[in-house]
Amino acid sequence: MCSVNTDSLQEMIPITTEIFPGTSATCRKCGGTPVEVVLRKTDPYCRACFLTYVTHKFRSCIGKHxxxxxxxxxxxCTSGGLASSALLxxxxxGVTLTSLKKLRVQPAFLHVDERCASAFSRQGENAEQSSSSSFAGDAEYACRAVVQLGYPCYYTTLEAILSPVPIAPLLYKRGSSVEVLHQQSTSAVLQRHLQQLLTDCSSSTARESVVRVLLQRSLAVSCSRLGYTRLFAGHSATQVAVTILSDVAEGRGAHTAQHVNFRHVDSxxxxxxxxxxxxxxxxxLLHYLTINDIPYTRQKHTVRQPLWSIPCLLL
Known part of the structure; x- marks a missing residue:
């Protein structure tokens, strides 16, 4: 039997203690102060070191593969949300750097308007109009932010992928109106088709899956129609974790790899x-946007309701 004397046991002292911004802690990277960001409650960073840390994660993910x-x-992809604003x-x-670390790609951007799917989850005419107005404002912001930086930005709608006749994404220019582009990219028939598709789903999780699949198809098809063969998606590590858990819970673990790998090819x-x-x-990403004073929209999802699906419990 174990011969440890329980009377001589001592309480273990934790190696690390929780650190709060504004205290006398020093940056773990350079040892300087002040500390502006604390990650995982124990890792303090100053402004410069934190920005270098996030940029390195982004650049190394592209470079090492x-x-x-x-x-x-x-x-x-750009939606104006947290991840896509940081990705922009x-x-x-990276593109505007003049050093050897310059990101040597030629980017263009695409926004997919999901207001029709969002309107499905609202109750009442006023709520539907409010949702449509909110998504219109988010789309306007996302497209304008791209154009102000000098990059081409294209616009399409989620329901456009259901059209039997191909609808190519439209170019958003300075002075353009999202509402005008929206009318050219959708129709009442397509909107009814999408809403009927969501109505036929038996649960919120099923509707969430349908919207996710349609969005993936819309992005890939739009990319192909515009003549591009490579697409950058703004999936953070948190979103990857959500996808893994939800796929396993839904019994689709065999397809998880293509949803979370750094690269996959649309079949x-x-x-x-x-x-x-x-x-x-x-x-x-939130700390990154806050430090750089970059605004973003907080409209995150479309058909999700509180406590109805696994992704909703985690986000």
């Missing part, structure tokens, strides 16, 4: 989808 050739034309800024910073269009933010947590 060596799958994006120099000078490649890539289409980048990181791509812009129908042949488009290569990359996830350069898959190693960056949403908490880190």
């Amino acid at each position: 060596k799958l994006v050739p120099v000078g490649a034309e890539v289409l980048v 800024h990181l791509v812009h910073e 129908d269009s042949g488009v290569e989808v990359f996830r350069p933010l898959r190693e960056v947590l949403e908490d880190e």
Whole structure:
């Protein structure tokens, strides 16, 4: 039997203690102060070291795989949300560098308007109009933010993928109106088709899956129609974790790899989808946007209701 004398046991002292911003803690990287960001409650960083840390995660994820050739034309997803706003800024910073660490790609951006799917989850005419107005504002912000940096931005709607006649994404220019582009990219028939598709789903989780699949198809097909073969998606490490748990819970674990890997090839269009933010947590992205004073929209999902699905419990 074990001969340990329980009378002589002592309480173990934790090696690390929780650190709070504003205390006398020093940056774990350079040893300087003041500390502006504390990650995992125990890792303090100053402003410069934290920005270097996040940028390195983004750049190393692309560089170490060596799958994006120099000078490649890539289409980048943008929704105006947390991850896509950070991705826009990181791509812009990388492309505009003059050093050897310059990100050597030629980016263009694509926004998919999901207001029709969002309206399905609202109750009442006023709520539907409010949701539509909110998504219109988010789309306007997302497209304008891209154009102000000098990159081409394309616009399409989620229901456009259901059209029997191909609807190519439209170019958003300075002075353009999202409402005008929306009318040209959708129709009442397509909107009814999408809402009927969501109505036929037996649960919120099923509707969430349908919207996710339609969004993936819309991005890949739009990328192909615009003549691009590579797509950057703004999936953070937190979103990757959510996808893994939800796929396993739904019995689709065999397909998880293509949803979370750095790269996967769309089987129908042949488009290569990359996830350069898959190693960056949403908490880190939030600190990154806050430090750089970059606004973002907080409209995150479309048909999700509180406590109805696994992704909703985790986000």
